[in-house]
Amino acid sequence: MTAIHQGAAGPGHQSSPPSRAGAFIKFADLDNLQVVVIHTGEQASRDAGIRATLQRAHNEAVATDNPIDPEVEPEQALYVGPTQLDDGARLYKMADRDATKRVIVHQFGNLAPEKAKRLIVALRKQAPKAELYRGNPGHNAEPWQLVDVVAFEQTLAADTTPGEAPWPDNVAPLHLVKSSPEEGPELPAGFEVRGSRLCALMTVGRGEDARQEWVPIASPVHVLAETADEQGRGYGRLLEWRDSAGRVRQWAMPVRSLVPRNGEEVFAALLDAGLPFIELSHKRRLAAYLMSCQPKRRITCVERTGWHGHAYVLPGGSIGPDAEGVILQTAGYTASDFTERGTxxxxxxxxxxxxxxxxxxxxxxxxxxxxxxxxxxxxxxxxxxxxxxxxxxxxxxxxxxxxxxxxxxxxxxxxxxxxxxxxxxxxxxxxxxxxxxxxxxxxxxxxxxxxxxxxxxxxxxxxxxxxxxxxxxxxxxxxxxxxxxxxxxxxxxxxxxxxxxxxxxxxxxxxxxxxxxxxxxxxxxxxxxxxxxxxxxxxxxxxxxxxxxxxxxxxxxxxxxxxxxxxxxxxxxxxxxxxxxxxxxxxxxxxxxxxxxxxxxxxxxxxxxxxxxxxxxxxxxxxxxxxxxxGHLGNQEDAATLMQVRGFVFAHQFTRFADWFDSSHRPANMVGFRKVESDGVSFFVLPQGWLEITKGRDPKRAAILCLEAGYLLTGKDKKRLQRQVRLPGMGKGMRVYVLGERVLGDEGDGLEDE
CATH class of the missing domain: 3.40.50 (Rossmann fold)
Structure with a gap:
């Protein structure tokens, strides 16, 4: 991206720029200042044709040391679409960045705070001495307060004073919550961020030597929002800090975690997630700070990943139209397993x-x-x-x-x-x-x-x-x-x-x-x-x-x-x-x-x-x-029942069944009779024997399954599962279960070949 309009230097502008506090610029005065105006937002990309035309004209003019007349629509200087400010994107070099004294950003449509921050970082790299303003045509442009927030964040990363904050090449990671960064985080009374430390106002000394001093208690931890579930329970705080490598970390912390063992688990989680410093002797002060912060932002929290309305909640953020209103809250800081790499x-x-x-x-x-x-x-x-x-x-x-x-x-x-x-x-x-x-x-x-x-x-x-x-x-x-x-x-x-x-x-x-x-x-x-x-x-x-x-x-x-x-x-x-x-x-x-x-x-x-x-x-x-x-299409319990019946009969056909024709073969623990004829073998199972064969199963259900599988033979009355039979050595007839030869050698409920 290239700035394509820059006003000529007017007379009397060799002095230092005005102070940021209370400084305003009127759009009508742009012809007297060296200014680059940037239009950015959702609707900016539709003017790409104008951007390309003016970019080409401006570059040619600068090359011949003849800048474009600033009175020709000076506000149409540069159009930047939101996608051009995605993570990793870079601005093209300005045509004459050293001469740029002012940069005004006209936000034309929605622009997410994280993208605005990337724009500020990129502009700072190209024109480090320029004043950054924000305004709309027809109104005064005022100093852009988000610049101070970005400078503060860069200060934390470098662990230096605000005046020495560098502007490194890597842009700050995306923020999960779009709070009000231009206003800065609100701190409760008695707490301030001083340099690279969160400080508490404490009484130092005793007696006549007692005095109020700002005492460092931790690296800066900002409370961006208050969290609670849809039932109004599970309250928490959305915390943000920078680790020692300068990476932004966030954690939706349940406030109940501050209670057990005086919040030891919270402090351990913060240190484990890279918070550079906690003054261990002042942990109670840090707990009091986290408890007393009352952010204006309210976010719905959930305790597990997945769908919440039209948002899919992940440990590192959410996806979908409802993503901004919901966040994952966990008892401890947890790195996301849902990582992303490549294309x-x-x-x-x-x-x-x-x-x-x-x-x-x-x-x-x-x-x-x-x-x-x-x-x-x-x-x-x-x-x-x-x-x-x-x-x-x-x-x-x-x-x-x-x-x-x-x-x-x-x-x-x-x-x-x-x-x-x-x-x-x-x-x-x-x-x-x-x-x-x-x-x-x-x-x-x-x-x-x-x-x-x-x-x-x-x-x-x-x-x-x-x-x-x-x-x-x-x-x-x-x-x-x-x-x-x-x-x-x-x-x-x-x-x-x-x-x-x-x-x-x-x-x-x-x-x-x-x-x-x-x-x-x-x-x-x-x-x-x-x-x-x-x-x-x-x-x-x-x-x-x-x-x-x-x-x-x-x-x-x-x-x-x-x-x-x-x-x-x-x-x-x-x-x-x-x-x-x-x-x-x-x-x-x-x-x-x-x-x-x-x-x-x-x-x-x-x-x-x-x-x-x-x-x-x-x-x-x-x-x-x-x-x-x-091996079969039936229910597993039914298949197991049939297998149990078949297995018992096959394994014990000679030891537990008496021979129908040999009266000398009568096992003491017999369950029935085995009858061998020219057309095959049959098994006549006594009621007590059937209970043993189907032990652990429903005996009636087992009989029905055997009937459906073709193992069980019925009499003239097809509805009866037992047959009236006169058994050898038993004077009167008895009702028994009769199993055919198929019980020995057929799967009964096998799969059809395809």
Whole structure:
């Protein structure tokens, strides 16, 4: 960007500039001053044509030492759009910056404070001796007070006095809250910022030597806003400070944290987050300062990430139209796992592009995009577990999914944690994907319970010291797990069993594709290891930007996307559900359909760069792999019941069943009779024996399942599960369960070949 209008120096202007305090400039007087006027804001970019024309004319005039006549619309000097003040952008050099005495900024439309600060920093670099003003045509321009605020912030970074504040090349990071920076932070009585220290007015000395002095208590900590949740609870303060490296840090601190142990956790959190100095002997003064600050700004706080209205709340800020009004509040300062690096185009080419033709990769990325949709479409949480041999690429698949949200190594977690720690991690992944590597690192005794907790979205109930129940941590998320064992096998190795509905909540997909481990297509690379290394390098270079692009697009069209997604999920679930599927399979397929719909939505929104239908194809492949490993379409409890009946009969057909024709073969613990005839073998199970065979199950339900599977033979009355039979050695007839030969050698509820 180049300043394209500069007035000629008028006579009598060799003296020093006027004092900032109370100094005003009239636009009508611009012809007598060397002034650059900048128009900036939302509407400025539409005048780009005028800007280019005047820029060219001005540069030519300066080159011939013949500046443009200042009377020709001097206020149309430079137009700067908000995007030209994004983080990292730079102004072009002014044509004659050394001669510039004044710079007036005309804010034409909205301009965020952080962008205004960047403009000030850039102008200070180019014209360090110029006075900076702000005003509108037809009115007096007055000194821009935001300049002093920026100078103060730069002073804190350099740890010098205000008069010696440098103007470094790096622009201050974005502020989460758009407070009133021009007015400066309001400090309560008895506290002042002096140089690089926050000071308190304290009485020093005793008796006749007692006097009031300003005593340093900490590096400057500013209270930008007061926070509270929508129910008027959870009050806090939004704090801001600079760490020793000059980076802006912010933390929404619950005021209740100042109570336990005299606020020790608060001070520890501040120091851990880089606050350069706290005078430990005056911690109570610092606590009093934080408590007594009463900022005018009010912000809604939430205790977990995810959706809040039309804003998606993150640890480092929020995304969407409602982003300014909500912030994440945590008990301690927490660095954001949702980091951003690289470009969307780089991620599409180096990460998402390599997922094309690779079902597990494409599925995992679609799963990452599905997690934020749970609350939109009203679905419950759950997870998928990639099971396979070590070094087959399943961890790479998981980290590729993590790259949607942040750095793959920092965003992804491991199962090696206690249940309490995993609760904390889950609450930081609300409405997002939770990645957990190596299930084997979790204690097998906790495996089933922990996975069930994650899927149900609620932590353990705990009591306070007075016996009252604490508020449970809650979340709604999808998780992606990896391991060499299945969840059921890992729990069984510790002598525990998983609950019957666990397989619906944690769906197990074999990671091996039958080609190159977890990959089918290597995109021209010479091996699976090279392919995995390329994914790792690319995801570290480009991550986090995909989620922000996705979330930003969702916040703009949430209402219309909600209804469309529900219809798509219903249609996809109907297409994916095989004939004869039980209720549990149907519920699991609903989640597969959600993943497919999410992947296609991300493609429509321009995030993935995939061809249409790629996500659906990947979901079909993974669904087929799950069903093949599961081995049946019925409910897991029903399949286990049939397996129990078949297993007992097969294992004990000669030891627990008496021979129908051999009266000498009568086991003491017999459960029935075994009858061998020319057309096959039959088992006549006594009522007491049936109770033993179906121990732990509903005996009537077990009989019905055996009938449906073709194991149980009925008499003339098809409605009766038992038959009236005269047994050998028993005078009168008895009602028994009759099992046919099929119970020995048929799966009963197997999958149909496709």
């Amino acid at each position: 969307l185009a780089g991620w599409q080419q180096g990460v998402a592009g390599l997922a094309v033709g690779n079902s597990r990769l494409c599925f995992a990325l679609s799963l990452a995009f599905a997690a934020p949709l749970l609350s939109l479409v009203g679905m419950e949480g759950g997870g998928f577990h990639l099971k396979g041999e070590s070094t087959d690429g399943k961890t790479t698949v998981m980290k590729v999914a993590a790259s949607v949200y942040g750095h793959p190594d920092r965003y992804a977690q491991t199962w090696r944690a206690t249940g309490n720690a995993i609760e904390g991690i889950a609450s930081r992944r609300n409405d997002a994907l939770l990645c957990l590597d190596e299930l084997g690192e979790l204690d097998g005794r906790e495996a089933g319970q922990t996975a069930y907790m994650l899927a149900n979205g609620q932590g353990k109930g705990r009591s306070k010291q007075d016996g009252e129940l604490r508020e449970r941590k809650a979340w709604r998320l999808l998780f992606l797990s990896t391991g060499e064992l299945s969840l059921e096998d890992h729990a069984a190795s510790a002598g525990k069993s998983t609950q019957a509905g666990m397989e619906v909540r944690t769906i197990q997909i074999p990671s091996d594709t039958g080609h190159h481990g977890a990959f089918e297509w290597l995109h021209g690379m010479d091996g699976g290891r090279s392919f995995a290394d390329a994914l790792k390098i690319n995801s570290e270079a480009h991550h986090g930007v995909a989620f922000r692009t996705y979330a930003q697009a969702l916040t703009q069209t949430m209402d219309e996307q909600r209804e469309r997604l529900r219809a798509e999920i219903k249609q996809l679930a109907a297409e994916l559900t095989p004939k004869g599927a039980g209720n549990q399979v149907g519920r699991a397929i609903n989640r597969f359909a959600l993943v497919a719909a999410a992947g296609e939505l991300a493609t429509r929104l321009g995030v993935t760069g995939w061809p249409e239908g790629e996500a659906i194809r990947a979901v079909r492949v993974c669904l087929k792999a799950w069903l093949a490993e599961r």
